[in-house]
Amino acid sequence: MCINSNKLKIRNEEYNPIEVEEAGVKFFLPEKDSKPESEKKIGKSMSVFYNPRMTINRDLTICVVNTYSKQRTTKLSYCDSMAATGIRAIRLLKQCPGIEKVHINDLNPIAIETIKNNLELNEVPSGQYKLYTKDAKSLLSHFHEDTDEYFDIIDIDPFGSPCQYIPAAMQSISVSEGGGLLCATATDTPVLFGIKKEACIRKYLTSPIRTDFLKEMGTRIFIYYLAKIANLFELYIKPVISISANHFVRVFLLVRKGILGVNSNIREFGTYQYCRNCLHRSAEKFEYSKSTMKSNLCPICGETMISSGLLWLGDLHNSEYMTNLEGQLADSLIQSFPSYIQMKKFVELAKNENKFPPYFYSIPKLADSLNCTYPSLGKLREHLKELGHNSSRTHFDPQGLKTTASIVEMKNLLKNFQS
Ligand SMILES: C[S@@+](CC[C@H](N)C(=O)[O-])C[C@H]1O[C@@H](n2cnc3c(N)ncnc32)[C@H](O)[C@@H]1O
Numbered sequence: 001m002c003i004n005s006n007k008l009k010i011r012n013e014e015y016n017p018i019e020v021e022e023a024g025v026k027f028f029l030p031e032k033d034s035k036p037e038s039e040k041k042i043g044k045s046m047s048v049f050y051n052p053r054m055t056i057n058r059d060l061t062i063c064v065v066n067t068y069s070k071q072r073t074t075k076l077s078y079c080d081s082m083a084a085t086g087i088r089a090i091r092l093l094k095q096c097p098g099i100e101k102v103h104i105n106d107l108n109p110i111a112i113e114t115i116k117n118n119l120e121l122n123e124v125p126s127g128q129y130k131l132y133t134k135d136a137k138s139l140l141s142h143f144h145e146d147t148d149e150y151f152d153i154i155d156i157d158p159f160g161s162p163c164q165y166i167p168a169a170m171q172s173i174s175v176s177e178g179g180g181l182l183c184a185t186a187t188d189t190p191v192l193f194g195i196k197k198e199a200c201i202r203k204y205l206t207s208p209i210r211t212d213f214l215k216e217m218g219t220r221i222f223i224y225y226l227a228k229i230a231n232l233f234e235l236y237i238k239p240v241i242s243i244s245a246n247h248f249v250r251v252f253l254l255v256r257k258g259i260l261g262v263n264s265n266i267r268e269f270g271t272y273q274y275c276r277n278c279l280h281r282s283a284e285k286f287e288y289s290k291s292t293m294k295s296n297l298c299p300i301c302g303e304t305m306i307s308s309g310l311l312w313l314g315d316l317h318n319s320e321y322m323t324n325l326e327g328q329l330a331d332s333l334i335q336s337f338p339s340y341i342q343m344k345k346f347v348e349l350a351k352n353e354n355k356f357p358p359y360f361y362s363i364p365k366l367a368d369s370l371n372c373t374y375p376s377l378g379k380l381r382e383h384l385k386e387l388g389h390n391s392s393r394t395h396f397d398p399q400g401l402k403t404t405a406s407i408v409e410m411k412n413l414l415k416n417f418q419s
């Protein structure tokens, strides 16, 4: 690619070079048309994809990779398997001291030309990167065979569902020194959140339901799928940070080797039961040794409950990573990130999620079912405390509460606020 008289020339085609900056890193986007920014559509139709709304996804990746690299004794390799403009890989090189080499791939040749230009613009030495124009499945599944190496960190950030790339990632991730770090994004949220049930069964190998805590259910379905595929290769997973924000779910997990670990993953699989009549919900880990079917009648109102799963009922975050993330928020580089406030909020809301049942109550939905108003979440939490129940807000929903209280207690509490 060359920039000539304000035009970019890629493969004999001319593009308008749009200069963009993210977290102090400048890069160019090639644009075919000259529509004003406000009229441009973000999506597959762009010559090379860039979505500023995904900045939190990249900012958080920097923080998680920095935490991960502190736990490793060697310098690390990172594979950006779907790199688009290359901004993520370039930021990793500039903002993560533990990264020695990035492997940058995109199937789109225009993206690769753009990345070359952006690497040059950012004066990245040629020894720090390698470029590929391959299908990510092919790059990942043959990488070890071709090079005798594994990637320490793999990033999967496709349009829509990441499912078809996960088996290949499991074949090229390093499992030394506490495991490799897999970072995977899913943007097919209607599939994960129970709106497209058949697609979820087909892609994520499990069944969703429509609940008032669908973002948490979707995140747990995604982790279940990642664990299941890891388990096929006698690998197991340990989620370190999980987030559902904007229109995506992003999961960071360690991938390790060992059959005992595989068995411990399996013990974290389970199901949800949900009553659409009274909104009672429960979660139950799957007991493989029990052959008797449990009743699917609601213990509160007697109606038939619906069920979802298998899905991941284990921890969503690792406390060491969460504490480290919280610590990094004091760092001036992290404070300069565009999504700093959003990341801070995420940490505040997510850090206690593990301590509660694997679902939450949407307070507006509960109030709606009772045809009543509802107080602030702070007030509700004070009253729950008086009743002997701990509670926590959740990053999944600004109006959601995690608590050990039952649906009956929650409804009584809301009713008492009306009088
Ligand atoms: C959502 S964008 C990636 C955005 C980028 N990671 C970022 O943070 O800005 C998805 C990219 O995957 C590329 N792509 C789509 N299918 C692919 C495949 N099978 N193998 C490799 N790249 C692929 C597309 O060309 C596109 O650039």
Ligand SMILES: [Zn+2]
Pocket (backbone or CB within 6 Å): 275, 276, 277, 278, 279, 280, 298, 299, 300, 301, 302, 303
């Ligand atoms: Zn019921």
